[in-house]
Amino acid sequence: MSDFSFMSARLRRGDMTPMEKLWQMSWSLIFWLCCIFAFGFAMLISAANGNLDPWAGPQLVRFIVGLGMLSALAITDIRLVLRYAYVFYALVLILLVVVEVKGFVGGGAQRWVDLGFMNLQPSELMKPAIVVALARYFHGVNMDEIGQPTVLLFPIALVFVPAGLVTIQPDLGTALLIVMGSAVIFFMAGVRMWKFLAVGVAGLAAIPVAWNMLHEYQQNRVLTFIEPERDPLGAGYHILQSKIALGSGGLFGKGYMAGTQSHLNFLPERQTDFIFTMLAEEFGMVGGLLLIALYIILLIYGYAIAFRCRHQFGRLVAMGITTGFFLYFFINIAMVMGLVPVVGVPLPFISYGGTSLLTLMLSVGLLMNIHVHRDVHMGVRGGFNDF
């Protein structure tokens, strides 16, 4: 990231032209993003036995549209982002409630809204929405106020309302991601360590209660995680087949489109949640490591953007998005390797799925926005001169 000090005055004021902002974007980050997507694109072709349909083609279109949205978001004035953070949050929350009511009326676990050209999952959109909303809240709170418990009530409500809605959908995985992703903002905002410990202990104590509230299939997933061979043809089947696929891939894999486990349908959901398994079966441990390395590069960019940013809002959003992204890929890979229970978490930029990709592109767009507006001075409410 080169030195743009000659334009620092304007940078601080944030009054750049759109072209200048585009120039300010980190195009190398876009390059790495394209690398990861290309990897996923190849895997989606393999999942369809060498065909663009039904997954790779649509996903490519979404990625290109997503790049446009990313750029548009990146050059949007960050003060507008801050100003409308709660509005955006409220809109997604309403969508979530709509889905909940519709799902309840429809009698099933429907998690999406039909937008015509794609099915939108509000719970996915909630992840960046909540990060921005929390960052906005903590942007206006100084170190002294953070110590007061009452200050934390509002942000806690911000987290637990949507988390509760998502839990009863029921989508435990996403709910946990929302809670964990939000916790990072609290943490980075300076909430005391002992408070996290207290919440952790309370959480542990609540496990028996929570266990009884879980659906039977969710309980089975957890039990199966503890002992995968418990029921090799039932709940444990997926994870067992996934481990067989991974293990049989070995160091260098079976070759592109030559994964027997994946192509003979032993592997469930090979285009979505278990796509890492197929990747590691066909390209071996080398392929898996390559993807993790690409993800680490993305993480480093996220950290760098957070450190370079001069305002708390940007830093918190950058950390929140980076950590959320980390949680995504960590939980997905850990799940397919049998390290954590099976939860429906896609592999970022690789798994097939519209909302997931869109959300991720928006998140990177936010990250890019922070990078472009890293030097802007922002007031508590995002005003230009109100500090």
Added chain:
Amino acid sequence: MSITRDSDWTKMFNRRAAILAGGKAALIATLIGRMYYLQVVQSDRYKTLAEDNRINIQLLPPPRGRILDRFGQPLALNKQQFRVLVIPEQAMKVSTTLDALAQLMDLGEHERERIKKEVGRKRSFVPITIKENLSWDEMARIQVNAPDLPGIVIDEGLTRYYPHGQLAAHLLGYVSSVDEADLTGDPLLQLPGFRIGKDGVEKVYDLQLRGKGGTSQVEVNAYGRAIRELERDEGEAGADVVLTIDERIQSFAGQRLGEDSASVVVMDVHTGDLLAMVSNPSFDSNAFSRGLTTDEWKGLVNNDHKPLLNKVVSATYSPGSTFKLVVTLAALEHNVISPEATCFCNGRDPKIPQFQCHKTHGHVNMVRAISTSCDIYFYEVARRLGPDKIAAMAKQLGLGQISGIGLPGEKVGLIPTEAWKKAARGERWTTGETMNTGIGQGYVSITPIQLATMVSRVANGALAVKPRLVRPGVVAAQNGTIQPEDGAGAAYESLNIPMEHISILKQGMFDVVNGPDGATTARTGGKLRTKDPNGNLWLLSGKTGTAQVRSLSDAERAMYKDKPELIPWKLRDNAFFVCFAPSDAPRYAIAVVVDHALGGGGAFAAPIARDIMEEVLRLDPSRKPRVEGDQIAAVTEQPT
């Protein structure tokens, strides 16, 4: 916000960011460690599991070996059968397809119900059997209408077929599906629809007939659908078993017996080859192989002629006067009476008058005692011998012993001795029992195959010939070495009975058929005298036997005196005839046992034996194997 506050905040942020980054690094390291464990450390294990997943080994059942007669005529073979299957995923709608199919063939409501259930239970690409053993007409109709029957497939398979139906059913046995108790670890036995031998030769030679299963390694997907074949091992077809039976003689004998409950054994006196082995009435092995209906089964079980019993080896009889051959040889061996010495027969035993003869014979010497079957003579001889010496000779001639042909369910019979009675009944042996033994009644009990062995051993000059059902050269051929067939009895040990004794016995047996007052000549007006194909007279030598099943009371005797045909079937005497021919150079022996026959051995069993023997001799000059296949070609019969 002051500068210090700001820098404090930055410090805190940096510290906490570092903690987070450290946590993430640790978690990523965990992922990589797990990856290393699965993909490098445990890789081999998972590779094996993946192959197991992917490769499905299917067994290919080998074609079952045939059972051939001594000239290569098939007695049991595999017939192509056609069955109609439906593959649900190819049928638009299974019920519509079945409706269409019902127009072309018989398809019961019950069957449709079963098919519907199976369709629901199995994956849609798994074919479901609609009907097996299609008739040619049904098959043709379905084939012609195939375009209108989506999802219907006709499949060829092999099914066991016995071309001669009831012929030799008892010795061939049948095949049927595998029971739990049959499982030996041979994976073939677990194949659905696999059949194994359940009786007779099919059972005894099952392993040889079965062959070795082939395998086909098929790549399958997670639902079990076959993607492609990776490797194929055809296995080994079952080997043929060649019997000593001559299908022509077997079927002639079966027809000659008609409806009677009877056994016939035709045996080569030198080699022991069983040319025919008939147990009548018979059943259709084909019906067993396809599965009997309840009515068929009841009909077989409730029939008092016992069609399911292989009487040749599994029915035991008092041999009656045929046992006198044994007593004669024992008498000569122990020299208890000189062949020229005579006894006087006035119809009653001089010592124990309750023991009677069937006639008054006057003075009888040994030869005449045999030819007239005089009981008084044999009462006396038996008294002089005692049971143990008779039993020893009976054993030597093969009575009361397992024949060695190995068919399932063979009975051993009983040759009584004093010790046996002591052990079995705890009582002393009585003279009356000795006398009963002397005429083949009482405790003596034998099987028809033992009778054939006995007469063969007499005919061949006291060589310990044993009956055999399978030609030995052919069995050896399986190991690649082909042994020429045994010569004319050279392999059998001598029983060390002096030739003079045998000659006296044979003279008696010759006179039975051909003598002026022989047991059969007297009753049949000399009709038993036969000619051989060269026109030579006096071919047959034999011995009759008539054994009481139950002694009739005086009242019954009076009642049936003039109308013996009114005696209930079950109470009638059993009729026996054992014989050999030609008399001067014996080659074939025949034993005939007819259950509950009116008229006894001479009138009933002997003509049957004579007719069969004529057929045997008629066929004799042409006794050259009709060569079929390498195995049989290798085994040529020694000319006589």
